[in-house]
Amino acid sequence: MGCPIGGLFLSRLGGPREPISMGTLEWPDRASTKAGDSQKFLSCPALGMGLANGSGPDLPFEGWMQGGSAQSRRMDTKHKILLVDDDADFLDLYREIFRQLPCAPDIQTANSGARAIALLEAEPYRLLVTDLKMPRMDGLQLLAIVRRKFPNLRTVVLTSVVDEQFRSRVYSQGVDLYWQKPSAEREIEMLKDCVQSLLERNDNAGFRGVQSKSLVDIIQIECLSQSSCVLRISNGPLIGRIWINHGELFDAEAGERKGEEAFVHILSWKSGNFEILPAEPQREQTIQKSYNALLLETVQAFDESQAGGKASGTTAEGAPAAKDPIDQLEGLEFFIALKAGEPKPADARKIENPEGMTTWTRATLKRFRTLGDKLQVGEPDTIVGLSMKGHVSLARNEQVEFCAGWHHTLDALTVRRSIKQASALWAS
Amino acid sequence: MGLLSLFSKPEPTLVRLPSGSFTVDRSGRVVVSTLPSSFPEHLTDEISRHVREAFLDAKEAGMNLSELVIHYPGLKIVARELRGGALIFLVPISLASNTSFIKRL
Numbered sequence: 001m002g003c004p005i006g007g008l009f010l011s012r013l014g015g016p017r018e019p020i021s022m023g024t025l026e027w028p029d030r031a032s033t034k035a036g037d038s039q040k041f042l043s044c045p046a047l048g049m050g051l052a053n054g055s056g057p058d059l060p061f062e063g064w065m066q067g068g069s070a071q072s073r074r075m076d077t078k079h080k081i082l083l084v085d086d087d088a089d090f091l092d093l094y095r096e097i098f099r100q101l102p103c104a105p106d107i108q109t110a111n112s113g114a115r116a117i118a119l120l121e122a123e124p125y126r127l128l129v130t131d132l133k134m135p136r137m138d139g140l141q142l143l144a145i146v147r148r149k150f151p152n153l154r155t156v157v158l159t160s161v162v163d164e165q166f167r168s169r170v171y172s173q174g175v176d177l178y179w180q181k182p183s184a185e186r187e188i189e190m191l192k193d194c195v196q197s198l199l200e201r202n203d204n205a206g207f208r209g210v211q212s213k214s215l216v217d218i219i220q221i222e223c224l225s226q227s228s229c230v231l232r233i234s235n236g237p238l239i240g241r242i243w244i245n246h247g248e249l250f251d252a253e254a255g256e257r258k259g260e261e262a263f264v265h266i267l268s269w270k271s272g273n274f275e276i277l278p279a280e281p282q283r284e285q286t287i288q289k290s291y292n293a294l295l296l297e298t299v300q301a302f303d304e305s306q307a308g309g310k311a312s313g314t315t316a317e318g319a320p321a322a323k324d325p326i327d328q329l330e331g332l333e334f335f336i337a338l339k340a341g342e343p344k345p346a347d348a349r350k351i352e353n354p355e356g357m358t359t360w361t362r363a364t365l366k367r368f369r370t371l372g373d374k375l376q377v378g379e380p381d382t383i384v385g386l387s388m389k390g391h392v393s394l395a396r397n398e399q400v401e402f403c404a405g406w407h408h409t410l411d412a413l414t415v416r417r418s419i420k421q422a423s424a425l426w427a428s
Numbered sequence: 429m430g431l432l433s434l435f436s437k438p439e440p441t442l443v444r445l446p447s448g449s450f451t452v453d454r455s456g457r458v459v460v461s462t463l464p465s466s467f468p469e470h471l472t473d474e475i476s477r478h479v480r481e482a483f484l485d486a487k488e489a490g491m492n493l494s495e496l497v498i499h500y501p502g503l504k505i506v507a508r509e510l511r512g513g514a515l516i517f518l519v520p521i522s523l524a525s526n527t528s529f530i531k532r533l
Contacts, residue, residue, distance in 0.1 A: 086440065132442055133439075133441065133442055138440065139442075140442065161442065164522035165444060165445060165520050165522045166442060166444075167522065168501065168502045168521060168522040169445070169502040171501070172500065172501030356489045356490060357489060359489065360486060360488075360489040363485055364482050364485065368478065368482070368498050370478070371474060371475065371478045371498075372500050374471065374474055375445065375474075375475075375500070376502075377445070377500040377501065377503040378500050378502055379500070379501075380498050380499060381500060381501060383496065383497070383498050383499070384496070384497040385486060385496050385497075386493065386494055386495040386496075386497075387491055387492050387493045387495075388494065389491075389492070392493075412495075416499065
């Protein structure tokens with residue numbers, strides 16, 4: 001994806017405004033936020049203020065934020081790459097190719113999956129590049145093991161297998177890149193660029209230089225710099241849009257919510273992705289408050305609810321809170337959320353004795369995770385069970401497992417879509 | 429050439445997930461199958477075992493499921509309950525899959 005903040009930064013410099021910038025958003029840790037800390041979010045750290053008063057140095061965003069050029073960091077760290085292929089000639093060839101990378105990585109080779117595992121266990125590597133077709137342990141088996149034992153290791157598949165099914169299965173194992181073995185000089189150069197980019201990518205989630213910035217910060221950046229754009233924020237299946245014209249909040253939309261209500265709702269999402277789309281100056285203004293006032297109100301409301309105000313059931317506007325959107329899902333009969341390692345459900349709605357369903361949910365998800373490993377197709381995304389009396393669906397979102405019952409009149413597709421929506425809503 | 433081939437190493441192969449269906453009875457024996465013979469028998473057995481056990485567990489939890497649909501990123505399994513056995517469809521999902529076909533199933 002490259003540097004996602006690049007688009008943002010270009011707009012500050014008066015450069016071309018490409019339609020899309022993308023990034024990952026994270027809320028500040030609300031658990032550690034005390035009531036009254038709202039102002040902390042709004043006193044935009046160096047990031048926002050530097051941009052507003054133009055005091056930032058003319059460095060690429062990444063260098064400015066992290067205090068040092070990419071060049072100097074390269075000098076400090078020597079990345080380690082492990083190449084795995086049963087063909088010694090290929091290993092020699094790729095060793096030579098990757099030696100030419102600008103970061104001059106340390107390259108080790110293994111001629112089998114078992115040898116690769118042994119090397120990975122012996123010392124930390126930054127990147128694993130593996131073939132698929134290998135005797136005894138093939139690339140898919142190796143990747144399945146690597147995914148479990150070394151979840152932070154970046155992985156590239158370099159293969160002569162041209163098959164969409166294998167490409168799909170490889171990506172379902174969480175691989176970063178799937179490359180057909182290069183046959184021309186240009187392809188080799190492209191491969192080198194991609195591998196170099198993978199090696200340089202920051203370890204932490206989020207975008208380079210502004211990781212852990214909240215949506216509040218992003219909105220402040222846009223408003224302080226008087227820019228015009230549409231922020232498109234996605235959180236699983238939930239999509240929200242915020243219109244900003246000349247640094248003023250104009251409108252917001254999230255599902256059926258509009259205006260301020262939608263804005264408050266979007267800000268309640270803990271994490272997600274954002275894109276900056278071109279401005280829509282003709283958009284009608286529905287938000288009359290200044291962005292500062294609205295952000296302050298919203299964050300204060302969150303602080304209060306964090307401090308125990310949730311029970312009062314009011315929104316930022318002081319109006320009665322809307323019903324929980326999960327309960328509003330069409331045909332929902334019951335809903336259970338289970339956290340890993342906790343025997344009791346973290347949330348159980350519309351069900352009196354969830355023990356039976358809890359046991360079945362855990363056992364079934366575990367059963368089909370095991371099967372997914374054996375078939376090398378990744379973890380189950382959703383499981384839908386249909387019956388004459390009612391349907392049931394299971395899903396997993398990071399460390400939380402979900403089970404929901406649905407009215408029997410719904411079809412399998414709707415049930416699947418709804419459990420995804422319910423799990424995303426619950427996570428938000 | 430035939431003599432030389434005696435000394436050549438066998439080409440490593442990857443197991444391709446088939447598109448097709450098979451029926452198992454309540455004891456797990458495959459009754460009918462449209463899966464290619466190249467698909468390992470032990471994987472067919474694994475799939476049918478997990479599916480039948482999931483149906484049984486559901487029954488014990490008070491749900492008489494008639495159909496289970498398991499969505500993996502690379503495969504969709506549709507299983508219909510058949511008096512303790514199951515009719516199981518396998519649909520590999522590739523990035524270029526015809527999604528409308530997969531959705532119809």
